[in-house]
Amino acid sequence: MTIKVALSGAAGNIGYALLPLISSGYIFGSKAVELRLLEIPEAIGSLAGTKMELVDCSFPCLTDVVITSDPLVAFNNADVIILVGGMPRRKGMARKDLIQANTKIFSSMGRAIDEVASSDVKVLVVANPANTNCLVALTEASRIPTKNFCALSYLDHQRAKGQIAKRLGVPTNSIKNVTIWGNHSESQYPDALSCGYCVDKDGKNVPLSDLLADDKGWANNEFITSVQNRGKAVIEARGLSSALSAAQATADCLKIWLVTGTKAGEIISMAVYNDQGYYGVRDGIVFSFPCECRNGEWFVKEGLQLSEFSKNKLNITEEELLEEMAAAQELIGSSPMKIRSVSMSTCSSVASLATAATESDMSVYLTSRM
Numbered sequence: 001m002t003i004k005v006a007l008s009g010a011a012g013n014i015g016y017a018l019l020p021l022i023s024s025g026y027i028f029g030s031k032a033v034e035l036r037l038l039e040i041p042e043a044i045g046s047l048a049g050t051k052m053e054l055v056d057c058s059f060p061c062l063t064d065v066v067i068t069s070d071p072l073v074a075f076n077n078a079d080v081i082i083l084v085g086g087m088p089r090r091k092g093m094a095r096k097d098l099i100q101a102n103t104k105i106f107s108s109m110g111r112a113i114d115e116v117a118s119s120d121v122k123v124l125v126v127a128n129p130a131n132t133n134c135l136v137a138l139t140e141a142s143r144i145p146t147k148n149f150c151a152l153s154y155l156d157h158q159r160a161k162g163q164i165a166k167r168l169g170v171p172t173n174s175i176k177n178v179t180i181w182g183n184h185s186e187s188q189y190p191d192a193l194s195c196g197y198c199v200d201k202d203g204k205n206v207p208l209s210d211l212l213a214d215d216k217g218w219a220n221n222e223f224i225t226s227v228q229n230r231g232k233a234v235i236e237a238r239g240l241s242s243a244l245s246a247a248q249a250t251a252d253c254l255k256i257w258l259v260t261g262t263k264a265g266e267i268i269s270m271a272v273y274n275d276q277g278y279y280g281v282r283d284g285i286v287f288s289f290p291c292e293c294r295n296g297e298w299f300v301k302e303g304l305q306l307s308e309f310s311k312n313k314l315n316i317t318e319e320e321l322l323e324e325m326a327a328a329q330e331l332i333g334s335s336p337m338k339i340r341s342v343s344m345s346t347c348s349s350v351a352s353l354a355t356a357a358t359e360s361d362m363s364v365y366l367t368s369r370m
């Protein structure tokens with residue numbers, strides 16, 4: 001079985017860093033992969049060079065690379081679609097204009113997915129504004145279950161782990177279960193305390209609420225703003241936005257969602273379609289929640305006790321997402337954006353990936369993350 005993976009924006013910075021992770025088996029293990037690289041016509045020439053490089057890498061699992069500027073070609077029977085391409089924010093551009101420019105793009109992506117993708121396709125949206133782009137695409141792709149979509153908030157999740165680890169002087173990967181709530185924007189709420197813990201030297205899980213008990217001022221202030229502004233800090237230092245870490249987070253999110261699942265007692269942050277009003281958040285928007293993944297599906301982890309402080313933070317980011325939805329709606333013209341119900345996807349090539357994840361896939365994954 002060959003997994004057909006479509007990547008939009010493949011000639012961009014994230015695309016270039018992501019292609020080896022898709023082609024080398026990092027995400028899908030030893031499964032054969034056929035790549036469809038989607039770009040605007042002006043970037044097709046440079047993609048031809050990237051294709052040469054992919055051939056020169058001799059990735060054993062990469063069976064074919066198709067370059068196209070037609071979403072109907074890229075998405076035809078696709079099993080996994082990663083949407084990285086979009087309109088960047090230009091100097092002086094109002095946020096509403098950015099949302100509307102991307103609404104046009106993601107509306108046409110959604111329609112193409114609806115028309116030709118595998119009925120079990122899994123779609124990860126990376127391009128900003130990621131949550132609302134994802135909402136627009138899934139609204140247009142009414143044939144595909146909403147549960148098959150998510151937007152990337154896992155980079156923020158990893159950034160949050162990094163900040164806490166630095167504060168506590170422990171390895172980043174010993175920090176578990178931080179949560180990013182809401183939008184992938186500066187209104188997001190990075191939450192260390194609701195269910196975060198640290199695995200100590202003896203393998204014991206110590207709640208972050210205990211470890212940071214005397215440092216709540218930091219956890220409720222500088223920690224939050226440092227994660228919210230991390231993307232900006234990278235741009236200031238590098239002159240370019242995060243690409244290496246964004247590609248790695250994209251690959252890890254796909255791997256955990258579709259192949260390995262989350263480990264027992266662990267969650268990851270994923271921006272998913274809220275059809276259940278989880279945690280009192282308005283349904284009908286794509287909102288980042290703590291999620292568990294099993295058998296190629298995500299499940300919002302329910303039942304966390306949120307403080308009043310946290311609830312207020314959730315309201316702020318929810319408000320921004322509702323504004324973004326309103327701006328997108330003006331263009332799409334559906335009022336209100338149709339609320340879609342979740343239906344379980346049927347088993348096909350991607351669903352079977354999760355059950356086919358082998359011990360050796362896991363060990364490849366674990367060693368490559370050290």
Ligand code: NAI
Nearest residue numbers: 009011012013014039040085086126127128130152155246
């Ligand atoms: P980039 O500008 O280097 O690449 C974007 C690529 O998308 C370009 O090659 C462009 O030609 C292509 N593109 C534009 N419109 C397209 C369309 N309609 N169809 C196909 N391709 C199209 O940008 P970079 O650094 O790769 O970032 C990509 C996106 O990811 C941006 O929107 C950025 O804001 C977002 N991002 C999201 C993160 C997240 O955590 N969700 C983190 C970092 C970036």
